[in-house]
Amino acid sequence: MLKLSNAIGVQVQNALERAFPEATTTALANGKALNPQLAPASKPEFGDFQVNGALQLAKQLKQSPRHIALAIVEQLKTDEAFLSLCNSPEIAGPGFINLSLKNECLETEIKKQLKDERLGVPLTSQGKDKPIVVDFSSPNIAKEMHVGHLRSTIIGDSIARILEFRGYSVLRLNHVGDWGTQFGMLISHLKRVAPSALTTANAIDLGDLVNFYRQAKQRFDNDVEFQDASRQEVLKLQNGDSEALKAWHLLCDQSRKDFNQIYKRLDIRLTERGESFYNPFLKNVIDDLDNSGLLITDEGAKCVLLNGISSKEGKPLPMIIQKRDGGFNYATTDLAAIRYRFSESPKGDGAQRLIYITDAGQANHFTGVFQIAKRAKWIPKGGHVEHVPFGLVQGEDGKKLKTRSGETIRLRDLLDEAVGRAEKDLRGRLKEEGRKETENFIKHVSNTVGIAAVKYADLSQNRVTNYQFSFDRMLALQGNTAPYLLYALVRIAGIARKGGDLKAATEKLEFNEHQEFSLIKELLRFDEVIVEVEEELLPNRLCTYLFELSQVFNRFYDQVPVLKANEPSRSCRLALCRLTAKTLKLGMDLLGIPTLERM
RNA sequence: GCGCCUGUAGCUCAGCGGAUUAGAGCAUCUGACUACGGAUCAGAGGGUCGGGAGUUCGAAUCUCUCCAGGCGCGCCA
Structure with missing residues (x-):
């Protein structure tokens, strides 16, 4: 629906400008266009979009907000293109304009979406040749991976998948601690x-x-x-x-x-590409900083003084680049990495953007490193560096996650336990329901559900806050969990097994039930969500969307018959099932979560 | 002491500067199985959005300040 909302945005903008030509000219002369503030409706009862601009313009135009809204609506009503998309606009409250899409428009949109492999998500138009580096996971040699690596690995992978799907060339780098x-x-x-x-x-x-x-x-x-x-x-x-x-x-x-x-x-x-990779470049980093006059020597160590960040004594905080004994530290390596990643091939990656997925505790470190890289002019024009922080993994007691004996939990054991619990639950259920399944099936389902639960629980939370780890909650069959989403897909697969041809003809679509339209509107939101997640680098927004889609689908499934419906409703509903399945599968895939046909 | 992050329902969390009802899920309570998997659905109760001030027509959201918690703070990464 991205294209559609853009089109309506232009129409509303034009209507505003036609309604207030003088103000438009004045505003443009001041370098600012009048903004109608088109936004998605905050509640379903307000329609599909709302125009909020009238209230803000009231002072500027010296008219009441409702009056302004009315003038915009008058103009919209003369726009044929607008009228072909939306029902007659309504003014509400102090001066909001509510817009709702025509059913025919929704049907046209859903028809397009059904034919589109990318489900409406546009490919990026620029910078495909210059890679985006996503630096994530980064365990240490001779240490086992533990929960601390879990978030970086899962979140980094999902962000990389989303950027790849948008058409960027992505360099997924594992900056392992293999030196020092x-x-x-x-x-x-x-x-x-x-x-x-x-x-x-x-x-x-x-x-x-x-x-x-x-x-x-x-x-x-x-x-x-x-x-x-x-x-x-x-x-x-x-x-x-x-x-x-x-x-x-x-x-x-x-x-x-x-x-x-x-x-x-x-x-x-x-x-x-571990730290050792940058070893040959470390000395150049020192020389370069020295040449640009940034380097000072303090207590025998070579440092750069950071601007705007002070130490305990109130003096500028030094960042040590070379230790007193001549050795290098992680700041040196990180600087070398930034320089290498931005340098043009073959002496570097020629990247356009660097994304670091590490815990929030390293925020200060990255602030310093990025500042130095900028002052040393290692970040090219148009280049971006970004720290994508995430919070701690805590146990259910709210403290840092540990084993009962107080040791760090190995990632391996944690995954084993998730899968083990999923298996126990599945076996119990099979017994209860008198179902017989092969060992292979049980192993495969438990493994998929267990891993999916761990990943989804992590991704579904806003990454900047600390994350409370709970097997019980992540494996729960109801609520915002992986099993709930997987179940929605299983239901659709069930319809297909029972003889529903999901590929039924979709040339003529016709819908009547409100549950159908709710599902259609939800399905059409997918492209906007993906683009937003890409901008904010917040995978939990995608999770929220997939959960809401599953809920809307479950309501539809519960309240509207599919297989037993008469034609043409049967085919139309099957088409919605097909698109729901495709959307859920693609969404889960972008989270790095596998799906199932039966569970 | 300084810096970064967090504080929203009993619990776990969403929340994009907008509508005199701030949203989910869990838990609690009440309903719905001879329809495609009830691992579901329909509904109810539950909140002075940490406190205070400010900006604004409008603040959970922006600014300041205070309080509470977490993490970090020169030769580990």
């Missing part, structure tokens, strides 16, 4: 307790590695001699020592295998 002091520590510890792990592939699994990591960290914090040894290992690694490199590769491979299992389960595509 922790490797010196880990290699030096393993050399002492498990030397075979550093030379033999698969000698130890990641679970062991995580334990080794903990031991190494503990030792590092308490043992000065060990710290020195670790630093030596880091230097060796950075200088390309073959033994150190081999050890590093083995550690990375081991971790990668584990990450990939998770990504496979979650159906996530990512290009791994």
